[in-house]
Amino acid sequence: MDFALTDEQKMFKETVKKFTEESIAPYCEEADLKGEFSREAWQQLGEFGLLSLHFPEEYGGQDSDALTACIAGEALGEGGADGGLVLAMGAHTYLCGDTILNNGTAAQKEKYLPKLASGEWIGCMGLTEPDAGSDAAAISTTAVKEGDRYILNGTKTFITNGPLAEVAVIFAVTNKEAGHFGVSAFLVDKGTPGFEAGKKMNKLGVRSSTTSELFMDEVEIPVENLLGQEGTGFIIALHALEWDRSALLAPFVGAMNRALSDCANYAIVRKQFGRSIADFQAIQHKIADMKVFVEAARLLVYRVAWNKDQGKDLNHMEASIAKLFVGDWGMPVASEAVQIHGGYGFMHEYPVERLFRDVKLAQIGGGTSEIQRMIIARMLKERAS
Ligand SMILES: Cc1cc2nc3c(=O)[nH]c(=O)nc-3n(C[C@H](O)[C@H](O)[C@H](O)COP(=O)(O)OP(=O)(O)OC[C@H]3O[C@@H](n4cnc5c(N)ncnc54)[C@H](O)[C@@H]3O)c2cc1C
CATH class of the missing domain: 1.20.140.10 (Butyryl-CoA Dehydrogenase, subunit A, domain 3)
Incomplete structure (x- = not known):
């Protein structure tokens, strides 16, 4: 078993570390102190390709493997990126972007991934609810199919990037009787009537990431916004949690x-x-x-x-x-x-x-x-x- 990084991986790590020290770290101390998301640092991450390392090139990514994503993450931390920025990046790239990449239709991938890859759009994932955290299977957000629409109702909480995100992956119950197999995943766009983010929460740590509730009140989305198949939401969430x-x-x-x-x-x-x-x-x-x-x-x-x-x-x-x-x-x-x-x-x-x-x-x-x-x-x- 070889534990050593290849010369190419070592060089990549050094490059990301140097980039972080020069272009990211200067924003981090103030962002943490003020509890503010740094758009400047975010833009730099997007331009350097770090928001989409493992996305395919056709969607603006770098076609890298998961190990490369870890090497980049380690280099960001070592170079001085703050925990808030890297959490925002993780929620965006892995919890939202990767979930679309692995479960999305061609149309969904084309619509969302290039904009998420560049950082023009920010993504988030809403699983946790006020009464369902560790017991994620107990979520009560519902999605009811009516013709060619789903109607979503419920509240998510502690959602990283919630106040900023252009797109949210939302987990909701489509069949109450089916337990784990009654949960489905949906894509909800910012600005959809009835879909609102709460106030930015003030936190102990990872302060430069934004965290909020997401409220859904009779939110109508087209059936095309279902991610994967009905009832596969819990499996989709497990893949996201593996990245987590x-x-x-x-x-x-x-x-x-x-x-x-x-x-x-x-x-x-x-x-x-x-x-x-x-x-x-x-x-x-x-x-x-x-x-x-x-x-x-x-x-x-x-x-x-x-x-x-x-x-x-x-x-x-x-x-x-x-x-x-x-x-x-x-x-x-x-x-x-x-x-x-x-x-x-x-x-x-x-x-x-x-x-x-x-x-x-x-x-x-x-x-x-x-x-x-x-x-x-x-x-x-x-x-x-
Ligand atoms: C900064 C931040 C960012 C987050 N970002 C996201 C996000 O982007 N998307 C998202 O969906 N969620 C997000 N979360 C939510 C996070 O995943 C939950 O907070 C976490 O899963 C715990 O759930 P809870 O807070 O409801 O705690 P609870 O589940 O209420 O747990 C409270 C305590 O009880 C313990 N406990 C619960 N059940 C058991 C058990 N069976 N046995 C023993 N002990 C138990 C827990 O370990 C904990 O100590 C975020 C949270 C934070 C703080």
Whole structure:
């Protein structure tokens, strides 16, 4: 088994990292502080091709594989892109764009993908509802077919890019009796009468991404806006969640690697008791733990992408392990990164402060740590019985 990146992949990673340092990072600190989405940074991502890496060229993409998407994500994090921007990118490219790519008709792909690839349009995906988060099968948004239209009613919440998106992938119940097989996916365009985004929510971390509710009140959409077949919505959502639990985590790995070198450098220059704090074993152990985290997290995240590239469909176990590890092990490691910086680490000027706030989302979004443990345990139980 070869764990090394090819020369081409290494060069690509360096190119994305350099681009991020020069063209993206300068916008990030202010965007995070103000809790504002940076259109400038978004445009740069689109122009560089990072919003559509794995889309086919005919739709404005780069025809890359999932591993390349992870390499780009890691390089963005390492180059200083903030968690909000990379979350907005993930929701747009993977949760919305990839869902259209894999399930859309030729007409749907032609209509949406080129504009999503360039960044001219922003996409989002609405699964979560006020009363249905972890229990996604309990969603109550309905889509009722009347002739050549579907009528949608319901509310989605915590939707990344919700206030900005030109197109939303919306999951709704089409057959209440059919349980998981009664959910379908739809494309809803901004401006459709009855479809409104709520106010932008103010958040602990990933602050430069926009998050809101989406309200649907008698929203009429043509039957052509059904994505995939009726009743396949839950399977479609599972594919999106697999991205949520792999490529979307890669920027956290990169950001943690950057924090590792920041911490190592800081520990050498910061002197207390007449010596570098790097001379103290307590600090050395924290840095060693960070290094172990980065190496292990990278392998777990890349494994999901590699499996996808080998044609292995839906890697629930591997994706849940990666997601759980990045969230539950990443959180204490980020806390220690702040600790190494002492009082300075608590200050906004030091990137570890932002990382600490951003990483918390890895324990919640795309399925909480408790749910990842539940999936892993359930699969182990099934295999044992
Ligand atoms: C910044 C942000 C961006 C998001 N973006 C999107 C998006 O773009 N699209 C989208 O659809 N959703 C999005 N979400 C929603 C996210 O996926 C949900 O918040 C998440 O799945 C948890 O659901 P919940 O918030 O309703 O928590 P709940 O499900 O209410 O969970 C509350 C607590 O109970 C625990 N719990 C629940 N059930 C169990 C159980 N069976 N066993 C043990 N513990 C349990 C949970 O682990 C958690 O600790 C986003 C969330 C955030 C915070």
